[in-house]
Amino acid sequence: MTPLANWYTDAAGYRKLGLRADDLIPEESETVELALKRLSPKEAYDRVFRLRRAFQCSLSHQLLPKEEQTKPEEDILYLTPIIKEIEAGKKEREDLESMVIKRRAA
Structure with missing residues (x-):
């Protein structure tokens, strides 16, 4: 499947415009906006x-x-790990907020 995946990525054409895969993530999501704010200043400028x-x-x-x-070796994920981290934090927060504490019978 790797040759097919490489062919598809090349056919997508974003690399020919100098973009990385994470540059294609839409910014409409609150999670993505927060991830963009967490980028280092250099990475944000480069993006x-x-x-x-x-x-x-x-x-x-x-x-x-x-x-x-x-180049394929330059097309690294820089935004996706931050997005996953934010989503994991949100899920953990939701799990903690929905936790029900019951008292033991004395």
Whole structure:
């Protein structure tokens, strides 16, 4: 399945615009917005730069030169681990809030 997955990822075309997979996550969710706030300043700047550059390429109907395209080894998940951490924290909070404490009979 790996060759098929690699082919599909390449066919998606986001790497040819200089984007990473996590750049494609929609920002409408409260969880994603919180994860974006938790990014380091450099990672947040790099993300905005990649998005703006991809938007410019899209407007001009051009792809980045080969040397500027995202390589498979550079396409690491930087936002997904933070999102999973936030969701785990929310679930733990919900579990603690829904816990019922019963007194023992004396």
